[in-house]
Amino acid sequence: MRRYRDTAAALCAAAAAVVLLLTILSPDPAGTIGSLIRGPFANTYTFGNMLATMSILIICGAGMTISFQAGLFNLGGEGQIYSAGLAGAVIGLLLPVQTGIIGTLLIMIIGTAVGALIAGVSGYLLYRFRIHELISSFLLSGALVYFVDFLISNPLRDTDGFLQSTRQIPQAFRLPSILPPSNLTSALFFAVITAASLAFWLYRMRGGYELRVFGTNPSFAEFGAIPHKRYTILPMLITGACYGLAGTLMVLSTQYAAIMGFTAGYGWNGIAVALIAGNNPILVIPAAFLLAWLETGIRTAMSGSSLSFDMSNVIRGIILLSITLRLAGSRRRSMK
Amino acid sequence: MRDIHKTYASNGVHACRGMHIRIQQGTTHIIAGENGAGKSTIMKILSGDITPDAGSIWFKGRKVNFRHPEDALDQGIGMIHQILHYFPTLTVREHMMIGMKSLPLYARIRPEAIDAHITEIADHYHMYCNPHERVDHMSAEARQITAILSLISRGTELFILDEPPQKVLEAAMMLKQEGKTIIIITHNIKDALAYGDQITVLRGGANQGTFPASGLTRDELSDLIMGEHVKRQEGHRPSNHESPVDRSGEPLIRISALSGGDLQSQDQIHDVSLSVYPGETVAVVGIKDNGLRAMEALVTGKTRHRFIPLSGSVRIRDRSPRQCSSQVLGYIPSDRLETGSSVTMSVTDNIMINMRNDTRCLSTWSLPGGRPLLLPIFSRRALRELTERIISAFRITGKGDHPLESLSGGNIQKLITARALYQDPEVLVCADISWGLDVKTRETLFEAIDQHKRRGMAVLFFTSEVSTALDEADRIAILRHGRLTAVLDNHRDLTAKDIGGLML
Numbered sequence: 071m072r073r074y075r076d077t078a079a080a081l082c083a084a085a086a087a088v089v090l091l092l093t094i095l096s097p098d099p100a101g102t103i104g105s106l107i108r109g110p111f112a113n114t115y116t117f118g119n120m121l122a123t124m125s126i127l128i129i130c131g132a133g134m135t136i137s138f139q140a141g142l143f144n145l146g147g148e149g150q151i152y153s154a155g156l157a158g159a160v161i162g163l164l165l166p167v168q169t170g171i172i173g174t175l176l177i178m179i180i181g182t183a184v185g186a187l188i189a190g191v192s193g194y195l196l197y198r199f200r201i202h203e204l205i206s207s208f209l210l211s212g213a214l215v216y217f218v219d220f221l222i223s224n225p226l227r228d229t230d231g232f233l234q235s236t237r238q239i240p241q242a243f244r245l246p247s248i249l250p251p252s253n254l255t256s257a258l259f260f261a262v263i264t265a266a267s268l269a270f271w272l273y274r275m276r277g278g279y280e281l282r283v284f285g286t287n288p289s290f291a292e293f294g295a296i297p298h299k300r301y302t303i304l305p306m307l308i309t310g311a312c313y314g315l316a317g318t319l320m321v322l323s324t325q326y327a328a329i330m331g332f333t334a335g336y337g338w339n340g341i342a343v344a345l346i347a348g349n350n351p352i353l354v355i356p357a358a359f360l361l362a363w364l365e366t367g368i369r370t371a372m373s374g375s376s377l378s379f380d381m382s383n384v385i386r387g388i389i390l391l392s393i394t395l396r397l398a399g400s401r402r403r404s405m406k
Numbered sequence: 407m408r409d410i411h412k413t414y415a416s417n418g419v420h421a422c423r424g425m426h427i428r429i430q431q432g433t434t435h436i437i438a439g440e441n442g443a444g445k446s447t448i449m450k451i452l453s454g455d456i457t458p459d460a461g462s463i464w465f466k467g468r469k470v471n472f473r474h475p476e477d478a479l480d481q482g483i484g485m486i487h488q489i490l491h492y493f494p495t496l497t498v499r500e501h502m503m504i505g506m507k508s509l510p511l512y513a514r515i516r517p518e519a520i521d522a523h524i525t526e527i528a529d530h531y532h533m534y535c536n537p538h539e540r541v542d543h544m545s546a547e548a549r550q551i552t553a554i555l556s557l558i559s560r561g562t563e564l565f566i567l568d569e570p571p572q573k574v575l576e577a578a579m580m581l582k583q584e585g586k587t588i589i590i591i592t593h594n595i596k597d598a599l600a601y602g603d604q605i606t607v608l609r610g611g612a613n614q615g616t617f618p619a620s621g622l623t624r625d626e627l628s629d630l631i632m633g634e635h636v637k638r639q640e641g642h643r644p645s646n647h648e649s650p651v652d653r654s655g656e657p658l659i660r661i662s663a664l665s666g667g668d669l670q671s672q673d674q675i676h677d678v679s680l681s682v683y684p685g686e687t688v689a690v691v692g693i694k695d696n697g698l699r700a701m702e703a704l705v706t707g708k709t710r711h712r713f714i715p716l717s718g719s720v721r722i723r724d725r726s727p728r729q730c731s732s733q734v735l736g737y738i739p740s741d742r743l744e745t746g747s748s749v750t751m752s753v754t755d756n757i758m759i760n761m762r763n764d765t766r767c768l769s770t771w772s773l774p775g776g777r778p779l780l781l782p783i784f785s786r787r788a789l790r791e792l793t794e795r796i797i798s799a800f801r802i803t804g805k806g807d808h809p810l811e812s813l814s815g816g817n818i819q820k821l822i823t824a825r826a827l828y829q830d831p832e833v834l835v836c837a838d839i840s841w842g843l844d845v846k847t848r849e850t851l852f853e854a855i856d857q858h859k860r861r862g863m864a865v866l867f868f869t870s871e872v873s874t875a876l877d878e879a880d881r882i883a884i885l886r887h888g889r890l891t892a893v894l895d896n897h898r899d900l901t902a903k904d905i906g907g908l909m910l
Contacts, residue, residue, distance in 0.1 A: 274783050276762050283759065287748040292708055293739065294759040295728075 084392035088385050095381060102371050106385075109370025110363050116370055118252020122324060124362035125254075126316050128261035130340025131347060131354040132268050133312020138349045139272060140305035141285040142193075143204040147313045147337025149211025150188050152218045154181040154314035158321045159328035160226065162239030174243045178318050185314015186307045188214065193306030197299050203306060211337070222330050234330035245323040255323035262355065264312065269351035281305060313337065346393055364389055422447055422458070423611040429564075429604075431466075434578070434588045436598040436619065438631050439608035439844075445591045446488075448608070449566050452589075453485035454478035465564075482563035486553045486570065488815065488842055494542035498535060498552050499524065502559060527558055531577040543671055543712075545695055546741075547571040554578075563587060569842040575601060593844045595627050607631055628845070651880050656723075657681035658833050658864035659705070664718035667700030667888065675701050675888045677718070680866075682833070687855075687865040688893075689879035691872055693909055697888035698868045699740065702837045705866065706737050708745065722833050732760035736831035738822055740838040740868065742815075746822045749811040754793045756810050757825055758784075761792060796824045800850060816847040823851050827858055834858070837868040852878055872902045872909075884908045 088106075092099040105112075110120040130147060137144045144150075158181035165173045192207040228237040245255035272278035284291040284301040292298070316336060325332050343361055347353035368382040422444050429435045437445045450456045452463060454472030463470050465481060472478045475485070493501070499520055521537040528535040533551050541549055554574050557565060558581070566589045567578060578588045579601065592598055598605055602619040607630045614630060659682040667674030675697040682688045692698045703713035705720050707727035722730050739745040747756050761767050762784075769785040770778040793806035800820040804813045813821070819839070826834060834855065840848040859865055869875055875882050876896065883893045884905060891908050894900060 270783075276782065276784070279755070279758070279762060279784070282751065282755070283748055286750050287744070289709070289741075289745045290748045290759070292710075293737070293745050294762075295731075 080392045081389075084389045087388050087392075091381075091384065091388075101374070105371045105374045106367040110366040112370065114249050115252045116366055118249035118254035120362045120366040121249075121258055122253040122255070123365055124358045125258040125261040126320060126336055127339055127343050127358035127361055128265050128354055129312050129316040129319070130336050131343030131358055132261075132265040132351040133309040133316075134340045134344035135347065135349045135351045135354060136268060136272070136281070136312075137305045137309040138344055139285045140281050140301055141288070142196075142302070142305050142309075144189055144192070144207050144306060144309045144313075145204055145341075146189060146192065146207030146211030146214075146310075147340050148333050148335075149214035149218075149337070150185040150310050150313035151317035151320070151333045151337055153188060153214050154185040154317035155321045155325075155332060156218050156221060156226075156236070156328040157181050157184040158318035159236050159239060162243050162321070163237055165243070167240045167242045170242050174245065174322065177239075177243060177322065178315060181318030181321075182311045182314040185317060186311035189306040189310025189313070190303060193303035196306075197302045203302075207306075215333075218328075219330060222328055226328070228327070236328045238326045239321070243322065244326060245319070253324040255319075257319040257323045260315070260319060261358075264315070265351045265354050268308070272351060277304075313340065316340075342390060422451070424461075425608070425611070425613050427606055427613060428616065429587065429589060431587050432582070432585050433603040434582055434590065434601055436602035436605040437589060437591045437608060438593070438595075438598050438605055438627065443608040444611040445608055446568060447611075449485060449568065449589065449591055452478070453483055453566055455485065479560060479562070482561065483566070484557035484560065484562040484564070485566035486550055486557065486568060486574070488568040495540060497538055497540050498544075499537040501541060501552055502537075502556050504556075523559070524555060527555055531555075531558070531580050533573060533577055539671075543668070545673075545699065547573060548695075550574050551577075565589065567591065569593070593842065595624055595631075598627065599624065631844070651683055651686040653683045653686070655683065657683050658723060659866055660721045661705065662719055662721075664701075664704055664715070664720060666704050666713065666715040666717070667697060668712050669714060671695070672888075673697060673700045673713075675704065675885070678885075678888075678890050679718075680883055680890065680893065682864040682866050684832075684862040684864055685859055686881070687859060687867065687879045688881045688883060689875035690866070690868045690883045690885055691870065691875045691905060691909060692868075692885035693870060696909075697885050698837070698870065700888070701885065702740060702835070702868050706735070706739075706835050708737070708739070730833075732826075732831065733829045734832050736826035736829070736834040736836075738819075738826050738834070738836035738839055740841075742819055742822055747810055747818060750809055752807050753797075753804050753810055753813065753821065754789050754806040756821065757793055757796055757806075758789055760825060760829060767792065796821065796828060800824045800854070816843050819843060820847060820851065823854065827854055830858065830861075830863075832863060834863055834865045835867070836865070838870070839867060840869075840871070840874055872905050875905070876900065876902060 089099070089103060092102050096102045110116050130151075134144065134147070158177045161177050161180050162173070165176065167173075169176070188210060189207060192201075192203045192210060195201040195206050196203040222236060223234045226236045228235055230237075245257060248254045248256065248258070272282065280291070280294075280296045281301050281304070283294060284296055284298075285305075288298070291301070317333070320332060320336075321328060339361060343354055343357045346357040346360070364386060368386060372379065372382050425444065425448055427437075427448065437449065439445050447456070451458045454475045454477050457473065463472070465483065470477075470481060472481075472483075478484070496504075502520060502524055524535060524537045528551075533555070535548075535551055535555060539548075541552065544552070550571055551573060554565070554567075554577060564587045565578060565581060567574060568591045570578065570590060570592075575590070575597065578590070582588050590597075590601065599619055599622065604616055605619050605622065605627065606616040607614040607627075609631070617630075659680075661678060661680045664678045665674075665676050672695050678697075678701065680688065680690075690698065690701060700713050703709040704715050705727060707720070720727055722735055725734075727735060743749055758767065765780060767784055767788050769781045769783045769788075771781055773779050790806060796802070797804065797806070800823070802813070802817045802820050802824070804817055804821075810818060810821075823836075823839070826836070836855075839851060843851070855863075855865060867879070879896050881893055882896055882900075882905060884891045886909055894905070
């Protein structure tokens with residue numbers, strides 16, 4: 071109960087701060103606030119785009135909860151999304167068009183595998199050499215981002231376009247649109263299925279139970295003969311796989327190509343979503359909705375030109391900070 | 407403290423129902439009572455750890471209002487908890503520095519200068535303390551010593567000790583002679599009478615009265631605590647006098663020439679050999695840091711990152727302990743909260759740790775032909791029934807879906823014991839099982855273990871309480887400086903003095 075009350079209080083405080091800020095700085099505060107809140111629901115285009123953003127956030131956030139539940143940090147989301155997206159785009163360009171839906175599935179599977187593999191390296195390094203996964207995943211991802219940048223802008227670049235991007239994948243592989251002209255595709259279903267099945271595994275199946283035991287108390291896990299190796303590597307693989315899936319879905323449903331810098335911070339937002347959801351994969355869905363609403367609202371308000379780019383960042387910051395503060399507050403209480 | 411009320415919001419337990427306690431300056435005041443009587447709660451309120459719902463605290467004639475333990479510490483009130491919160495990777499010195507409000511300038515530049523200060527206090531109170539040792543490498547007792555040293559160095563005047571070990575008790579007696587006030591929370595009737603000036607008895611969240619210790623006998627105090635007359639047979643001895651243990655067959659546990667332990671401390675054993683036969687209880691007694699923890703870890707094959715086996719072997723039947731499932735080897739670890747449970751997970755989650763591979767915990771789906779198909783999914787109903795059975799068999803106060811930390815210490819230990827016995831193991835290894843528990847809980851636990859023992863379970867238990875060993879064991883093995891100095895039959899004429907002589 072208290073948890074929900076605190077969340078509500080945090081959001082009210084954030085809203086009040088935003089209103090105050092806009093009243094001072096915006097020429098048309100009422101209009102800006104209106105488009106911020108109503109923007110995402112104004113038409114099918116913005117609404118669809120909000121749901122598309124939410125889909126990707128759900129997958130990233132749900133994957134991240136698994137690492138957090140195991141007491142591990144995967145800070146390499148950006149690199150995992152980016153590499154998997156590129157891998158997906160390259161496979162899409164190489165496969166014969168006739169493969170159709172099988173090709174789409176193959177792209178998704180390979181992208182997922184690439185993401186899992188990259189994060190898995192950090193898991194293995196932790197198990198074998200006790201290298202902290204937080205550092206290794208971050209550094210590995212940092213290096214990969216530049217490597218993928220190089221591949222996209224040099225050997226794999228589509229020389230006909232002016233964008234720094236690969237060629238576009240054939241129509242046959244793209245995911246069907248749900249709310250044209252928006253970017254919303256069947257990716258939303260994949261997202262909900264991912265979150266639900268991870269939650270089911272975590273709370274109702276043996277592997278998930280063992281993972282939670284390992285994450286809350288490794289000594290107790292040893293008491294119960296839970297294999298240490300499996301639960302340092304497996305959670306990283308799952309998180310990486312989710313980031314990989316998110317990367318390929320972005321390529322398959324919105325970008326149709328690996329565009330330079332297309333990850334746009336999803337690797338980090340996945341962490342934010344997982345934290346807001348209290349590491350519960352099912353609660354990731356409303357958390358992702360909240361964040362997607364905010365993102366889309368800000369974008370709408372900006373395109374209405376009454377909100378500057380810097381201001382939009384300030385607003386985003388205030389809201390995320392108030393949610394995080396709420397989390398920190400409740401954690402301190404629970405420690406007592 | 408006047409009219410204190412407290413209800414825990416997380417589980418609705420009404421822990422204090424209008425308590426009044428008066429504590430006189432310069433005395434030793436004992437707070438006695440069963441598990442769940444509200445002892446810890448009322449003392450946590452006094453030390454500012456939790457805030458009361460109603461009531462007021464007066465200290466030295468002034469009304470005080472503590473919002474945080476730091477507030478109480480500033481006023482000179484400090485508490486040492488039974489389970490200490492600490493930073494595992496910091497050393498003793500670093501812990502002491504956290505408590506020091508204003509570090510002298512030289513100490514900020516050269517922290518080593520503090521070491522002398524620490525050792526000086528420790529020596530003065532006849533305690534041993536190595537400022538360079540990391541806290542996570544120390545025994546629970548040594549951590550308590552660190553905590554009391556830290557309070558002393560902060561100039562604390564009122565010390566609250568929750569189930570203090572012997573060493574800390576002795577230091578507290580010296581502090582009292584210097585005019586400090588001591589409050590001790592304890593279950594141990596003997597300690598209460600030996601060390602206390604005043605004894606306050608709590609029951610069911612209310613004060614049953616404060617009595618001068620000199621006017622009470624053991625039986626009277628015991629009656630006050632329990633609220634009813636509890637029969638305590640003096641010199642109660644286990645079944646071996648009715649039917650001696652048959653040691654002609656194969657032993658269930660065979661330890662041969664076992665050596666190993668924590669290579670960075672004194673907690674090691676050397677060349678230990680011991681066998682435990684079906685239906686027998688062998689107690690291994692020793693003073694802390696004489697190899698008890700090392701032997702516990704090596705015999706069960708757990709905590710291998712700290713306790714390393716060097717030579718020798720442990721065989722349970724004909725397998726190594728790591729090959730034994732919980733159906734063969736039941737284990738009740740000394741570190742209940744760190745090794746034996748996960749306090750933030752639910753009660754059910756903690757119960758099912760050994761049962762998670764059992765098909766009875768899984769859901770089934772009936773196929774059209776009527777054949778049941780086993781799904782790899784936990785059955786909520788089966789888990790609920792499992793929890794119910796364990797909770798009701800041991801009369802544990804708590805709910806399956808509440809976090810384990812909402813349970814009292816005694817209930818947690820009941821749960822861990824019930825869990826170990828549930829699968830009818832052939833061998834039970836347990837350590838410090840009755841530490842900090844009240845008489846009633848203790849008897850429940852030993853009664854349950856006894857029942858299994860009569861059916862042929864072998865029990866190996868580690869303890870530093872000689873009286874527990876005398877009460878419960880068929881044979882007593884004494885561990886000193888990591889070596890077995892004697893293995894004695896628990897005859898009627900064996901006394902604590904005999905064993906004490908061999909331990910020291």
